[in-house]
Amino acid sequence: MLNDSIYHHDGALYCDSVLVSEIAVQVGTPVYIYSLRRVVSNLRRIQTAFADLQPHIHYSAKANANLAVLRALVEAGAGIDAVSGGEIYRALLAGAKAENIVFAGVGKTRDELRYALEQGVGWFNVENVGELHHLNELAADNGKTAQVALRLNPDVAAQTHRHIATGHGGAKFGLPAEVVRDVLARQADYPALRFDGIHVHIGSQLHDTQATQRAVEIALELIAPYPEIRTVNIGGGLPVAYAPDERVPAWDDFAATLAPLLRGYTVLLEPGRSIIADAGLLVVSVLYVKQQAGQTFLITDGSMAELIRPALYEAHHEIVLVNRPSPSQGEGRQAATQVHIVGPVCETSDMLGRSRALPDAQPGDLLAVLTAGAYGMVMASNYNQRPRPPEVVVTEDGQTWRVVRRRETWDDLVRLERNVYDNLA
Ligand SMILES: Cc1ncc(COP(=O)(O)O)c(C=O)c1O
Incomplete structure (x- = not known):
């Protein structure tokens, strides 16, 4: 949920005084951000x-x-x-x-x-x-x-x-x-x-x-x-x-x-x-919009591997556009439609949000999954060999931000097996 620290201003989402989109552009998505x-x-x-x-x-x-x-x-x-x-x-x-x-x-x-x-x-x-x-x-x-x-x-x-x-x-x-x-x-x-x-x-x-x-x-x-x-x-x-x-x-x-x-x-x-919980959000990008069986799926680069609560507890997280289209930008877009927001993981339960009204999101749009600070990153896994996302904090002065855990790499995924495997080969 939005609050004093995580709020929209002039259509853009902020974490304290920092633009969420600035962090997402520099660090990439998915990314956890905490105030x-x-x-x-x-x-x-x-x-x-x-x-x-x-x-x-x-x-x-x-x-x-x-x-x-x-x-x-x-x-x-x-x-x-x-x-x-x-x-x-x-x-x-x-x-x-x-x-x-x-x-x-x-x-x-x-x-x-x-x-x-x-x-x-x-x-x-x-x-x-x-x-x-x-x-x-x-x-x-x-x-x-x-x-x-x-x-x-x-x-x-x-x-x-x-x-x-x-x-x-x-x-x-x-x-x-x-x-x-x-x-x-x-x-x-x-x-x-x-x-x-x-x-x-x-x-x-x-x-x-x-x-x-x-x-x-x-x-x-x-x-x-x-x-x-x-x-x-x-x-x-x-x-x-x-x-x-x-x-x-x-x-x-x-x-x-x-x-x-x-x-x-x-x-x-x-x-x-x-x-x-409400000090954190998970920011993901829309990869594809897929119409299927009368439904609209927004396929994002965030999944149950990063945030398992919806799959594990049928938990609800509000999901909002990081940048809301201004009235002029919105002209080419349709009004809010009901969408399922899903990830790339090979499980039907890999759904971040079911039947949400979102103003016609398009590939490349950033979405923020709100109230995701608790039982989010700590439960993240490498399922489907997905590197775990980075964590960013906006510091207590509200003005600056830094990466406090870097994004895992594919190399990180094999590090603990690599030597053993090389010696076997
Ligand atoms: C013993 C104990 N203390 C504290 C907590 C933290 O609970 P919460 O995150 O609901 O405050 C838990 C979590 O379930 C717990 O098992």
Whole structure:
């Protein structure tokens, strides 16, 4: 969706003060562009919404782990929520202090746990009893005490897409209430662990506040017998509107619902999407216009390999022309028509937008897929041997831009096989 940082002016799309078409012409398409100003202002808006609780915000790197994005957030005071050794590695490289990293994840390996302990990661959100045993053993071997928040599976159904709901009983995430109760009663079995918190995250893109409220209530009931447990990590999930008619609760509503419950606790938040989604766009070029079976397909150079959300979650992204034709340029063009915006990948699900009204786009036109900053580039693949696109940031002053990850090349695609293959030949 368009916003203060990504907007049309005189028919041209801007990212802050930079013309999107200027970046596309110089860098080529497809290309991801992020407004760092918007990233930091989203962080500030969350801080303002939750001001009553003064939460520690740990940006969820899974949403977008570009080093420049991570660094901007770390410099603005955010900690990081990491779900793998790779994300911890990136966070540290971006300047995060280890103690400001929380390490979550359903299946942490011993190597990842060891690495996190050695680096001095601040919190371990633990999701199963086997992991507790590993962590206890590894921490003891390292002469350390690990700070743990047990991740509760509250058996609460979040109102969201079924693929991103994580708090229902059948999900693989977290520990059921009875296991949390049992572990807390046996803390002495884990002498190298300190059980200082509880963690709950029921899903992403949450469409109601009640489920989160219920989950937090259950978490608080479980820690009530342990007055020394003073930290509650309420995960991420703050929603973003992807379409003009998508109704999502305001972040203030989440804060207002949770503040009365959580007063007096140290609160951690792990927002990902809400910080980066609407700060990013994917710019693609129209390659062909194809009429077939009574439909119009705009075939672009962007695909599900660059942005898989529509194919994976049937997600909606608004798609706009980067340069809207002026009335005089528009004379030769027809009025808006319904088109399917597709990519070159050999899958029927390779569709960026279905049945969209676009003013008669033509080959060479640039299209912007909006609200694409979260779960976009991080999920990009090389499927069909497509080099992954570059990432560009418009800096916080809004005036300048730079490529912060270059476009992959065909050579990059074979680099890890090349030597092996040459030696076989
Ligand atoms: C444990 C945890 N925390 C935080 C997040 C970030 O969620 P979101 O991007 O919806 O804020 C996720 C993503 O699903 C998660 O699994």
